[in-house]
Amino acid sequence: MPPRPGWRAENTRLGLVYDDSTYWREGARYVFTAAEIAELEHAAATLHEMCVAAGDHIVATCPRRDRTVRSRAYLDPVCTPDVCLLARFGVPEFAHAQVIRTWQDGSAETWTHADKDLDGGYPPQAPDFSPSVYGRFDLRYDGQSPPTLLEFNAQTPTSLLEAAVVQWRWLEQTGGPDQWNGMHEMLVGAWRRNLAALREARPWLPEKLTVHFAYETGETSGEDRMNTAYLQETCRQAGYDTELIAMSQIGWDTRADRMVFGDRQLDVVFALYPWEWMWHEEGGRPILRDLADPAKRGTVWIEPPWRAALWGNKGLLPVLWRLFGDDPERGRYLLPAWFAEERPAHVTSYALKPLWGREGASTSLVRDGVPLAETPGPYGAEGYVVQALAPLPAFGSPDGAMHPVLGVWMVDGEPAGMGIRESAGLITRNDAHFIPHVINDG
Structure with a gap:
């Protein structure tokens, strides 16, 4: 199909400032039937259910799930890779208790109740809530065999802006029939629901709550900044005040014992920054200690640490295969996997x-x-x-065979839409191209 007039300027206006003229493939598209989209949606929903069960399984292997063990000295080692999957994944032991706590605080119905005697100062019956908003399943799909999971980008996935906004504008301008793309509306709803639940759990939050959105300025292409800014905009549309900041601007006030931006306490921060980097850095331990105690009114981090430790780690793949590989319905969405x-x-x-x-x-x-x-x-x-x-399928293009990976976006645990990246090689790298898609049964 012919390129749109002025498409580069339009994409830049929408925020795709990190296109080096080869990232967005104008003039190409992938075409799906409604039945294929329904199959992808069902696969993603099933994979999410399996990931929830896998999270419970991983946590169950950690000795620190026992509150009497969690009450031991901060660095008293009780987890070893032979018994604890978190340790086998490479999650430092000082982070285990907060991975477990934020996983168990997933909704008001599963709020944990702190025990003052065991956890050093928590008031009895202190609820908490650890919001999670979005993630992306990367799937292999050729239209013939079932979609299969390659990995779960569960904490800091990018390519959201181009999937949710830029390819939708492309559809409007090219007159395409339809597209699997409900990300924007679902993100706005997710912020509204999750922050309302957080207020219920933490009634001391200010009535005029500001949600800070932090990104890593060391990423110079603008991709992290614009993806973070887009998420900020969806939160603003949900009715909240927001502010975009750099990770380097977040500090620790030693006298007040709190996370700050300038002289202001940070109540809620969305950070497009990996937890596996954060907990190895100098400020990682104070961050985990700060969020450990709801009564202290510490900073709430979105996404919470369990997203990286349980789902954003590729150790999830062999755990899923171990649990569901023999299941004829669910196992068909998995590739056999093992620890090396x-x-x-x-x-x-x-x-x-x-x-x-x-x-x-x-x-x-x-x-x-x-x-x-x-x-x-x-x-x-x-x-x-x-x-x-399971080599990626190959589809012809003027530049030769290209190999697509389908990124299915999950918002609040529900399939929300899709973005596709393709590359000339079998390993999808950061030089892959983004290709829009349509749904067309004609």
Whole structure:
């Protein structure tokens, strides 16, 4: 299809300032039937249900789930990789208690009740709530076999702006019939619901609540800033005051023992910044200690630490396979996966992925014991997982065969829409291209 007149300027006006002229593929599109979209939506909803069960399973292996153990000294080691999946994932032990607490505080119905004798100063019957807003399943799908999970970007996924806004504008201007794209409205509703529940749990929050949105200024393309700013706008449309800040502007007031921006306490912060970076940095321990005590009125972080520790870690993949690989209904959305040291000898074709990795870095593909593709990177110190090799499908383009990954967006635990990235190689890296899609049964 022909390019839109002035499409570059229009995309930039909508916030796609990080396009180097090759990221957005104008003139191309992927076409789906309504039945295919329904299959993707069902797969995403089923995967989310499985992830919830996997989160419960991971937490159940951690000795610090026991409140009597959680009350021990801050650094008293009780978790080892042979018994605790969080330790095996590479989550530092001082973070385990807050991963568990924020996971269990997922809704008003499951509020935990602190025990003053066990947890050092919590008032009895102190509820809390740890909001979570969005995430992205990356799926392999060829239209013939069921969609299968490649990984879950559960804490800091980007490409949201182009999926929710830019490709919708493209649809309006090209007259496309339809698109799976309800992200914007669902995000506005998610902020409204989650912040209302947070007020119920923390009635001391100011009546005129300001939600701060923080991003990492070291990412110079503008991608992190604009994705964060877009989420900020959806929160503003939900009726809340917002402010965009840099992660480096967040400080620790040692006298008041609180997180601050300038001289103001931070009540609620959305941070497009990985927890696995944060808890290894100098300020990580104070942040975890600050959010540990609801009665202290500490800062609420969105997304909460469990998003990275339980779902944003590729250790989730072998846990899902262990729990659901034999389930004929749910297992069909999974690829066989193991921790690297547990790979069966007969599995000689696989993807080797670091537990903590981003944008395809430090990833290798092996076919019949022979390297097929690899991407260098800095990750892998905490270990790797192995996932059965399932090469991405290939679709023709003027530039040769391209391999798409379907990013299905989840908002408040519900499938909300899709964005597609494609690349010439079998490993989707940060130089992939974004391609819009339509639904057309004609």
